[in-house]
Amino acid sequence: MADLLLHSAAAVVTMDDDPAATGQGPIAGGWVAVRDGRIAAVGGPGDPRPDADEAVDLTGHVVLPGLVSAHQHSMDYLLRACTTQPADFPGWLAAPGQPRLGGTDDSGEGAAEMADERATYRATVGSQEIDLPLTPISDDLTVALLMTIDVGLTFIRQAGADLAALLAPSRPEVVVSAATLGIPVAIEVSRALGLDDYVILQKTPKAHLADALTEPLQSITTGVPQRLLLDRARVPAVAGRRVALVDDVIATGGSIAASLRLLRAVGADVVTIGALLVEGSGWGPALGDDAALVTALGRIPVFRPTSGGALAEHWD
Structure with a gap:
C-alpha cells in the first residue's frame, strides 16, 4: 500500500545515464508510488499500479522522481536521457505548446516567435546563429537569455x-x-x-x-x-x-x-x-x-x- 500514487504522466524521466542499454529512459504514461516519503516504485502503463491512500492524475505533466536540488536547470534534466536528434524526441517534447524557434528577419537582426510564453529568439552572434530562450525578468520586461556556460x-x-x-x-x-x-x-x-x-x-x-x-x-x-x-x-x-x-x-x-x-x-x-x-x-x-x-x-x-x-x- 502506497501513501501517494502519481499516475498517467506524460513522461516519468528516470535520469538513467544509458537509456539505450537499460531501457530506462523517459516512461510515457508512467507512474510513481511513494511510501513514507520515499519513492517505493516506478512503472509504465503496462505495469500493475499499487493501491494508494491518495492518487494524483498527472496527465500532460512531466515527473522527475527524486529530484532534490536548490539550483537546477530543468530543461537540462528533462533532456538528459533523450536523444539530441529532434526527429527522435519523445512525443511529450514534440507536442504543441513546446518552445518554437524564431526565424531571421530581412534585416538579419533576428526575429522572435511569440506563439507561446516559452518562445525563443534567434540571434546572430558573429558567424553563428543561436536560439535564445525568452526569460521574464519582471512583469514588464523579458530578455533573450544567453548562457555561455550552456552553449557548448x-x-x-x-x-x-x-x-x-x-x-x-x-x-x-x-x-x-x-x-x-x-x-x-x-x-x-x-x-x-x-x-x-x-x-x-x-x-x-x-x-x-x-x-x-x-x-x-x-x-x-x-x-x-x-x-x-x-x-x-x-x-x-x-x-x-x-x-x-x-x-x-x-x-x-x-x-x-x-x-x-x-x-x-x-x-x-x-x-x-x-x-x-x-x-x-x-x-x-x-x-x-x-x-x-x-x-x-x-x-x-x-x-x-x-x-x-x-x-x-x-x-x-
Whole structure:
C-alpha cells in the first residue's frame, strides 16, 4: 500500500545515464508510488499500479522522481536521457505548446516567435546563429537569455575567435572579464589572440579575496546588489597594460561600467570593450564616452508586453 500514487504522466524521466542499454529512459504514461516519503516504485502503463491512500492524475505533466536540488536547470534534466536528434524526441517534447524557434528577419537582426510564453529568439552572434530562450525578468520586461556556460565548446570557441578578430587591431596585452558568464568569453578570446593569461573579476568573496579591491554593481538578471572583486595579486597583470574588457551580453552597461572603474583605479589602460551581444540601447548612455570602445558580434532587443498580452521587441 502506497501513501501517494502519481499516475498517467506524460513522461516519468528516470535520469538513467544509458537509456539505450537499460531501457530506462523517459516512461510515457508512467507512474510513481511513494511510501513514507520515499519513492517505493516506478512503472509504465503496462505495469500493475499499487493501491494508494491518495492518487494524483498527472496527465500532460512531466515527473522527475527524486529530484532534490536548490539550483537546477530543468530543461537540462528533462533532456538528459533523450536523444539530441529532434526527429527522435519523445512525443511529450514534440507536442504543441513546446518552445518554437524564431526565424531571421530581412534585416538579419533576428526575429522572435511569440506563439507561446516559452518562445525563443534567434540571434546572430558573429558567424553563428543561436536560439535564445525568452526569460521574464519582471512583469514588464523579458530578455533573450544567453548562457555561455550552456552553449557548448564549439559555439563559444567560434564566438571567441570572431570577437578576437574584431578586437585584435587594438593590440590588447591582456583580456579581462567578470565572473561567471564572462569566463568562457575571456578564455576563448585570449586563446584566439594568442595570449596566455587573462584576469577574472570575481563576485563571490572567497577566502583569498579578503583584501580584494571592490566595486559595487547591479546586474539586470541578478536583481540584487553585488560587488566586483579584483584580487590584489592580479593587479600587476593589468596595471599599465593594454586591456581588452569582454563580456557575454552588455545590457544596462552597469557591469561594464563597474569593471572600468575598478580597472582604471589600478592603472589599467582599457583600449577596447567586446561582447558577444549588446541588448537594446540603454547601455550606451550608461557608458557615456566609453560606449565608443564597444564592439559586439550581434544585437538583440528586450521584450515588453503589449496591451493584448503578446511580447513586442524594443530596441531603444
